Structure formats: structure tokens, C-alpha cells
Amino acid sequence: MRLRLSPGMVIDGFTLEEHLATGGMAQIWAVTRENDSTPLVMKFPMLIDSDDPLPIVCFETEQMIMPRLTGPHVPRFVATGPLEPQAYIVMERIPGVSLKARLEDVPLPWAEVVTIGAKVAHALHDLHRQHVIHLDVKPSNIMFRETGEAVLIDYGFARHEQLPDLLAEEFREPFGTTPYMAPEQVLEDRCDPRSDLFALGVMLYFFVTGERPFGTPKGGQIRRRLWQRPVPPRARNPDCPPWLQEIILRCLEVNPEDRYATAAQLALDLEHPDQVLLTERAERLERSGGVETFRRWLKARKAQPLENPNISSQLARAPILLVAIDLSPSAEDLAEAIKAMVQRILALESGARVACLNVLKTSRIAVDVLEDAEGRSLHVQRLIQLRHWGSTLDVPAERITYSVLEAPDPADALVDYARRNNVDHIVLGARASSALRRYLGSVSSQVVAQAPCSVTVVRTSKDRRMGEG
Structure with missing residues (x-):
């Protein structure tokens, strides 16, 4: 360490407050900055042993990478200093202790x-x-x-x-x-x-x-x-x-x-x-x-x-594909058209993980009927239908799953699932246009507007003709 660090020392506008930890290659100090209420830490590389270049190289690596990182899963980068007179990195202080x-x-x-x-x-x-x-x-x-x-x-x-x-x-x-x-x-x-x-x-x-x-x-x-x-x-x-x-x-x-x-x-x-x-x-x-x-x-x-x-290519060849299926009898042609689209996508992305979903719409205020006239669970029946639909896809069993979601708003349920599970691509169908759909908005249009990923909307040739009429 080039400087003898102590509480109260000021380095490039940051005041050292408390020594928090010393690891194998760095010291961590809590620091403050005038007119900045953000909890901060300053990391100093251990450069006592000049014969060992590893701490310097690791520090330079971290200096290069941290400014490029964003989001809630990394500490927010604040500032960095060169090796002379004193190398350091300042970042946000995450409250609490590590998983250690x-x-x-x-x-x-x-x-x-x-x-x-x-x-x-x-x-x-x-x-x-x-x-x-x-x-x-x-x-x-x-x-x-x-x-x-x-x-x-x-x-x-x-x-x-x-x-x-x-x-x-x-x-x-x-x-x-x-x-x-x-x-x-x-x-x-x-x-x-x-x-x-x-x-x-x-x-x-x-x-x-x-x-x-x-x-x-x-x-x-x-x-x-x-x-x-x-x-x-x-x-x-x-x-x-x-x-x-x-x-x-x-x-x-x-x-x-x-x-x-x-x-x-x-x-x-x-x-x-x-x-x-x-x-x-x-x-x-x-x-x-x-x-x-x-x-x-x-x-x-x-x-x-x-x-x-390549990291990017590894992620690209193994996306999570959400396939939303309408299982109503009147949507059989649409379900087949979706299957054809999924097969085309899988031909290009052979490592994809496929999540087949159906949304069982529930009422926001009324008591929902979740069984048919014979007392059979609608949820289970939909799950069986989903599995039957997906059984003809050429996907290894460990890379295809089936879920029935119960929600009052199908579009919100699909978007929420996509966001929580890092879905890369959504495939869903859209039925023919109608006055009611134009007034209320279709599920597919809501998903396209709100989804955190790419969306493919599938229509049958019959639906396209009806929509043009």
C-alpha cells in the first residue's frame, strides 16, 4: 500500500471513515463525499509485495470491467484512481454482510x-x-x-x-x-x-x-x-x-x-x-x-x-422461448400455426428452452368455477392438453415445460412470467379482428406493448382474411 491509510484521510475528495475489511488482495474502507449521501466504499489493492504482480493485474481488470456494469445485481461504480499516487475504486456500499x-x-x-x-x-x-x-x-x-x-x-x-x-x-x-x-x-x-x-x-x-x-x-x-x-x-x-x-x-x-x-x-x-x-x-x-x-x-x-x-453466442443459442397456447376448440387451427412457427424457431435455435403456457382466466370479483360439470379440474385438463400439444415438438424432455397460469388478465400474466423468468422470446396467437377486440384491446397487442423481450404474433390465413374484411 503506497499510503498509510487512516480515518479522516481525504483522497480525491473522498474521506476515509472506517476500515471494513482486509482480504487477500485488497482493503475495503467506508468513505463519504461532500454533498453526497450515498453510502460508499473505497477498495485499495494490496501492493505491499512488489514481486507479486497478481494484485495489480486483478485490480486493473476490475477497473476496466466495473464502469461497464449496470443494474441491481452489481455495485454501482462511482470513481477510480490510477496506480500513482494511490490506486482505488469507489462503489456503492451494499448494506449487510456477504453470504459468507x-x-x-x-x-x-x-x-x-x-x-x-x-x-x-x-x-x-x-x-x-x-x-x-x-x-x-x-x-x-x-x-x-x-x-x-x-x-x-x-x-x-x-x-x-x-x-x-x-x-x-x-x-x-x-x-x-x-x-x-x-x-x-x-x-x-x-x-x-x-x-x-x-x-x-x-x-x-x-x-x-x-x-x-x-x-x-x-x-x-x-x-x-x-x-x-x-x-x-x-x-x-x-x-x-x-x-x-x-x-x-x-x-x-x-x-x-x-x-x-x-x-x-x-x-x-x-x-x-x-x-x-x-x-x-x-x-x-x-x-x-x-x-x-x-x-x-x-x-x-x-x-x-x-x-x-462466445458469451453472447452461448446465450443466443440457448434462449428461453415462451409459447402461449389458446386451448379452446375454436382455436385449433391457430394452435397448429403456432406449432409451425415454434418449429421454425427451434430449427435456428436448437438449444432453446421451451415454456408452454396457457392462462386460465379468473374473475376479479366473482367466485370462479374451476371444475367442469363432471367435477374435473379445469387446471389439470388444460395441463394435459398442453402436454399433448407439445409432445410433437422435437425438443428433449429436459428442455420443455408446461404451466397453466390462473389470472384475471392473461396479458399481464404472460408479461409477468416473461419478466420473472428471463424469457427471450414470446410466441402467441392472435384471432381475427372484431369490434369488441378493437374496443378492449387484444391480448397479443397488450403483450407486444408490455413485453420485456421480442414477441412473435401468429395468425392463421383465415384470421388474416377476416381481419382484412
Whole structure:
């Protein structure tokens, strides 16, 4: 540290108030600025050991990346200073403590773990959409706003795909926190956003079981994750539901292609457990046997990084596609036209996650009738119809889900679902125009006006002719 820091010192208009923490590569101080009531912190790199360039490179990386980040899932950037006379970064101070404080309470109730995981997955998806991979996801780098959003901090190991990767340029070694590092990071690949999903899987495993899936390895021990599977979570904690084990072990797959394609898809499963497709992962109670482990070891000896994926292209080839289906008998032609449109989209975006939805409209004030004349649940009947509609789509079972929403306003329900689940594209149908629709406004026009993503509205040739009349 070039300056001897102390309370009351003023640096470029910021007054040091309180020393908050000292980490391996930085000090954190609470600071104030005249005529600014925003709670702020100032981060100083640890430059005591001039023989170690890593703190400087990590600090320069964070200096480059933080000014480009926006939104509720990152600290708001305020200012930065050069290495001479004193390097620093000023950012907003997030109230409270990091998720590291919960480590003393592990294992946590699985329902709380799911809530934490979904919030972090949403934060990661927002970060990835800004062209950044964090590459050091762990409890101490996660905080929560008073409004509930997860905030990702510390971008010293991060990679921005549109900026120079200083760590990769200056060093030839893996970087990260060893218990949380993805296999590709071990192989010095810093280009895959799914590395952050592996780290989140490690965190979920630890919060559920109280144990880290790969321990705390040192040196060459970190390569063991390339071939050694972890003890299944349910073997350590029988209270862990099979669907949650399915999610965790999928995040921990060695090959990124076998994990979730995006953090948004992971969040969708965490928030809709009834939609999780269970595979043999969910039933595992033991680690792989010796023969299988040996085969995996032989394969790992030849392991090389995958062809470096582009963050944007990875997200683009794995969008979440919301398909709203009208299941009324009079809309059969429209449902087929929507199916044809979805198939065309899937031909271009083969990794898409498809969420098939139908809205069961309810009354705002009257008592709703949710059963037919024979006492059968309308909700269940609609769900069966949805599954029948989607069964002919060429989509793997783990990438298609079905939901029936009950709401008084179908357009609001669809837009809200799209916003909460990071939907990238909505496909829905529109019936022929009519005087009533022109007066009240159609569902499709409301969705187009309010949706947070792109929307494709499908009409049949018959409806188009009627609308032109």
C-alpha cells in the first residue's frame, strides 16, 4: 500500500471513515463525499509485495470491467484512481454482510438453499448478458440488497469478452478459488459462462450438505474434479429432494455441454421444481465405482479446453422461448400455426428452452368455477392438453415445460412470467379482428406493448382474411 491509510484521510475528495475489511488482495474502507449521501466504499489493492504482480493485474481488470456494469445485481461504480499516487475504486456500499456469514449455519434448510440459488442464478444471467463471466462465484462474493436481489462483487478474476483478458495474457495458470473452480478453469479456459454455473452448483451442494463436493484441494489435487464425481448430496443429507440433487449434479458435470446452457435456464428449474425432469442423477446415492472412475481418469488425461465459446453466442443459442397456447376448440387451427412457427424457431435455435403456457382466466370479483360439470379440474385438463400439444415438438424432455397460469388478465400474466423468468422470446396467437377486440384491446397487442423481450404474433390465413374484411 503506497499510503498509510487512516480515518479522516481525504483522497480525491473522498474521506476515509472506517476500515471494513482486509482480504487477500485488497482493503475495503467506508468513505463519504461532500454533498453526497450515498453510502460508499473505497477498495485499495494490496501492493505491499512488489514481486507479486497478481494484485495489480486483478485490480486493473476490475477497473476496466466495473464502469461497464449496470443494474441491481452489481455495485454501482462511482470513481477510480490510477496506480500513482494511490490506486482505488469507489462503489456503492451494499448494506449487510456477504453470504459468507451463512457458512456457520450449514447445512441450511433446502428450501432456503433453493431461494438463494435462484437469486444468484438471476444475477449471473444479468451479468452474462453484459458480456462478463465472474469466474470467482463463492459465498463471500455474494450480497443481497434490501429489496432481495443478489449482488455479485469482486471482479478481479472476471473476464469481459470485449476487453483484453489481462490474467490470460500475463499468466499461464488457473485462477479462481479452488473449491469452486470449474474443470475448464483448471485447464486454463476462462471463456465459458457455464463455469459460473459450476461454481453455483458447488455452493448449492455446500449449503445443502455442509461439505464441499471436492473438498479444499491444493496444487495438483484440483485436477481430480476432471474425473472424480462428488458424493451425491442425498447421501450426505437425506432431506435433499431428488429434484434438487438433479439440479446440483447437473451443474457439477465435468463437460460444460452437460450443464445448464444458461443461468436463466437454471433459475427456471430452481423456481419450478415440478417441471424438473429427473434422470439417474436424482437417484444416485453413491459415488462412481472404481472402474468407471478409472475410465473417467483416462479420459481426463487427454482433456483439453473446448473451443472457446462466445458469451453472447452461448446465450443466443440457448434462449428461453415462451409459447402461449389458446386451448379452446375454436382455436385449433391457430394452435397448429403456432406449432409451425415454434418449429421454425427451434430449427435456428436448437438449444432453446421451451415454456408452454396457457392462462386460465379468473374473475376479479366473482367466485370462479374451476371444475367442469363432471367435477374435473379445469387446471389439470388444460395441463394435459398442453402436454399433448407439445409432445410433437422435437425438443428433449429436459428442455420443455408446461404451466397453466390462473389470472384475471392473461396479458399481464404472460408479461409477468416473461419478466420473472428471463424469457427471450414470446410466441402467441392472435384471432381475427372484431369490434369488441378493437374496443378492449387484444391480448397479443397488450403483450407486444408490455413485453420485456421480442414477441412473435401468429395468425392463421383465415384470421388474416377476416381481419382484412
